[in-house]
Amino acid sequence: MKDEEGGRMKTPHILVVDDELSMRELLEFMLEREGYEVSCAVNGMNAISMIKATSFDLLLCDIRLGDITGLEVLKVAKKENPHTVVIMISAYSSAETAVEAMNEGAYDYVPKPFDNNELKQTIAKALELRTIAQEKRLLDDELKKHLHFNRIVGNSPKMHHVYEMIRQVCKTTTNVLITGESGTGKELVARAIHEKSDRRDQPFVSINCGSIPETLLESEFFGHKKGAFTGADQNKKGLFEMANKGTVFLDEIGEISSSMQVKLLKAVQDKAFIPVGGSESISVDVRFVSATNRKLENEVIEGRFREDLFYRLNVIEIRLPPLRERKEDLRILAQHFLEKYSSEMGKRMTKISSYAIDLLNKYDFPGNIRELENLIERSVALSNTNILLPDNLSISIHKRTWMEEEKERGVDIDAMAQGVSLDDILEGIERAYIQKALDLSKGNQKMTARLLDINTRSLRYRLKKLNL
Ligand SMILES: Nc1ncnc2c1ncn2[C@@H]1O[C@H](COP(=O)(O)OP(=O)(O)OP(=O)(O)O)[C@@H](O)[C@H]1O
Ligand SMILES: [Mg+2]
Structure with a gap:
C-alpha cells in the first residue's frame, strides 16, 4: 500500500478513548503488539483536544466516558477529519445507540466484552478498507485534475506536452495537423482545440475524408448548385460554409485524392471556394484542424501528398504518443473507462484489481486507447463483482501478451x-x-x-x- 507521497504507508495511529484504566492498558498493549502507534484519552474532553491537535487514522471509542458521551467524540472526530475510522465499543450496547453511531459515521459497533482477535481483525479490516477508499479518492482527484482538457485523460509528461500544445494553438487560428496511430485520441484533441478556442460557440464540423467517395467529396466540402450533376435537384450548402466562423476537422486527410488535394489547397489558401456547378466564390472564416495516422512526410516524399498542401495544413503539428509509450496513464485511463461503462450499464464497479492492471501493463495495445476502452467495456459487461478482476479481462489479451514475449524470445x-x-x-x-x-x-x-x-x-x- 502506498501513501500520498508514493512511499510506504506510515504506521497507522490509533486513539483509544476509555475512562477505565484497565481497558486502556489492555487495548494499548494489544494494539502496540500489532505494530500500531497507540495514544490514549482518559475521557471525552481529553479525546476531543487530542483529536484537534493530531490527526488519527482510527479511533476506538467507548460510549460512556464519565463526562460527555462517545457519540459526541465521534461527531467531533468526523468533523475534524472525515477519513478517520471510528469504532465504538460499549458494555451497554443497545441497538439504538449502535444505529445512531453508524448514522454519525462510525465504522462499526463492538459490544463489551469483546474477543481480542475479533477486535484486531475488525481494526485491520477497517484500516485496509480505508486505504482502498483513500487510493480511490486519490485516483478520483487525479482524474478530476486531468479531465480539464475536454475529456482527455492522461497525466504522463507526453500528454502534458500535448495539453501545452493545445493551450498554445487554441488562442490562434493557425492550421493544426494532429498525427498519431489509430485510436490515440486525435479526434478528441481536435474537439478540445475547438472547445478551448474563441470559436467554441460556433460550429465544429468534422469530415472523414477516408469514408466519403471521391465523387461526393467536392460537393460535401464546397456544396453544389441545383442541376450541377445528376441528382442535384436543389442547392446544397457545403460543410465548409456550415462551419463558417468555426472549425473544420479534416479527419484522415491522408486519404484524399490528388485532384481533391489541388482544390482543397486553393480553398485553404484563399479561405474561399466555388460550389460545384456554381460561378461565384464564397468566402469563409474557418480554422482547419486535420488528422492522419499516416506518415504524411513520407507520402510527400513518395509523391502521393502535395507538399504545398502539407505545409498549409501542418503549420503546427501535434503528435499523439501511442499508449505503449505512456503506460503510466494506463491506470487512470482504465479507471476512467471502468466508471464510464459501469455507470452506463447500471453496475457498481469501482475498482480494478492491481493484478489486472499488471496484466494490462504487459500488453502493448496496438489499437491504443480505443482498444483499451473496448476491452474495459467488454470486461464490465461480463463481470458481476464490484472489482474488475483479471479473469474478467478478455482472454485474447493474455494470449497475445505471451505471443509477444515468445516473439521476443525468438x-x-x-x-x-x-x-x-x-x-x-x-x-x-x-x-x-x-x-x-x-x-x-x-x-x-x-x-x-x-x-x-x-x-x-x-x-x-x-x-x-x-x-x-
Ligand atoms: N486521452 C484520452 N482520454 C480519454 N479517452 C480517450 C483518450 N484518447 C482516446 N480516447 C477515447 O478513445 C477512443 C478513440 O479516440 P479517437 O477517436 O479520438 O482516436 P483517433 O486517434 O481519432 O483514432 P483513429 O485514427 O482510429 O480515427 C474514443 O472513444 C476516445 O474518446
Ligand atoms: Mg479518428
Missing part, C-alpha cells in the same frame, strides 16, 4: 542445420506456456485451463507429464 530456426528434436522444442513451448498460465492465475487450475483453452483434465495430464 525461436531459433537456424539451429536446424545441426539437427533438432521437434519433441523437445514443442515440450519446451508447452512448458513455458503452462508455467506462464499458472503464474497468471496464481496456480488456479481452472483458470489456467481456461487461459490455455484446454479442459482441466488435459491440464492435469500435462502437468504430470511435464513434472510441473
Whole structure:
C-alpha cells in the first residue's frame, strides 16, 4: 500500500478513548503488539483536544466516558477529519445507540466484552478498507485534475506536452495537423482545440475524408448548385460554409485524392471556394484542424501528398504518443473507462484489481486507447463483482501478451542445420506456456485451463507429464 507521497504507508495511529484504566492498558498493549502507534484519552474532553491537535487514522471509542458521551467524540472526530475510522465499543450496547453511531459515521459497533482477535481483525479490516477508499479518492482527484482538457485523460509528461500544445494553438487560428496511430485520441484533441478556442460557440464540423467517395467529396466540402450533376435537384450548402466562423476537422486527410488535394489547397489558401456547378466564390472564416495516422512526410516524399498542401495544413503539428509509450496513464485511463461503462450499464464497479492492471501493463495495445476502452467495456459487461478482476479481462489479451514475449524470445530456426528434436522444442513451448498460465492465475487450475483453452483434465495430464 502506498501513501500520498508514493512511499510506504506510515504506521497507522490509533486513539483509544476509555475512562477505565484497565481497558486502556489492555487495548494499548494489544494494539502496540500489532505494530500500531497507540495514544490514549482518559475521557471525552481529553479525546476531543487530542483529536484537534493530531490527526488519527482510527479511533476506538467507548460510549460512556464519565463526562460527555462517545457519540459526541465521534461527531467531533468526523468533523475534524472525515477519513478517520471510528469504532465504538460499549458494555451497554443497545441497538439504538449502535444505529445512531453508524448514522454519525462510525465504522462499526463492538459490544463489551469483546474477543481480542475479533477486535484486531475488525481494526485491520477497517484500516485496509480505508486505504482502498483513500487510493480511490486519490485516483478520483487525479482524474478530476486531468479531465480539464475536454475529456482527455492522461497525466504522463507526453500528454502534458500535448495539453501545452493545445493551450498554445487554441488562442490562434493557425492550421493544426494532429498525427498519431489509430485510436490515440486525435479526434478528441481536435474537439478540445475547438472547445478551448474563441470559436467554441460556433460550429465544429468534422469530415472523414477516408469514408466519403471521391465523387461526393467536392460537393460535401464546397456544396453544389441545383442541376450541377445528376441528382442535384436543389442547392446544397457545403460543410465548409456550415462551419463558417468555426472549425473544420479534416479527419484522415491522408486519404484524399490528388485532384481533391489541388482544390482543397486553393480553398485553404484563399479561405474561399466555388460550389460545384456554381460561378461565384464564397468566402469563409474557418480554422482547419486535420488528422492522419499516416506518415504524411513520407507520402510527400513518395509523391502521393502535395507538399504545398502539407505545409498549409501542418503549420503546427501535434503528435499523439501511442499508449505503449505512456503506460503510466494506463491506470487512470482504465479507471476512467471502468466508471464510464459501469455507470452506463447500471453496475457498481469501482475498482480494478492491481493484478489486472499488471496484466494490462504487459500488453502493448496496438489499437491504443480505443482498444483499451473496448476491452474495459467488454470486461464490465461480463463481470458481476464490484472489482474488475483479471479473469474478467478478455482472454485474447493474455494470449497475445505471451505471443509477444515468445516473439521476443525468438525461436531459433537456424539451429536446424545441426539437427533438432521437434519433441523437445514443442515440450519446451508447452512448458513455458503452462508455467506462464499458472503464474497468471496464481496456480488456479481452472483458470489456467481456461487461459490455455484446454479442459482441466488435459491440464492435469500435462502437468504430470511435464513434472510441473
Ligand atoms: N486521452 C484520452 N482520454 C480519454 N479517452 C480517450 C483518450 N484518447 C482516446 N480516447 C477515447 O478513445 C477512443 C478513440 O479516440 P479517437 O477517436 O479520438 O482516436 P483517433 O486517434 O481519432 O483514432 P483513429 O485514427 O482510429 O480515427 C474514443 O472513444 C476516445 O474518446
Ligand atoms: Mg479518428
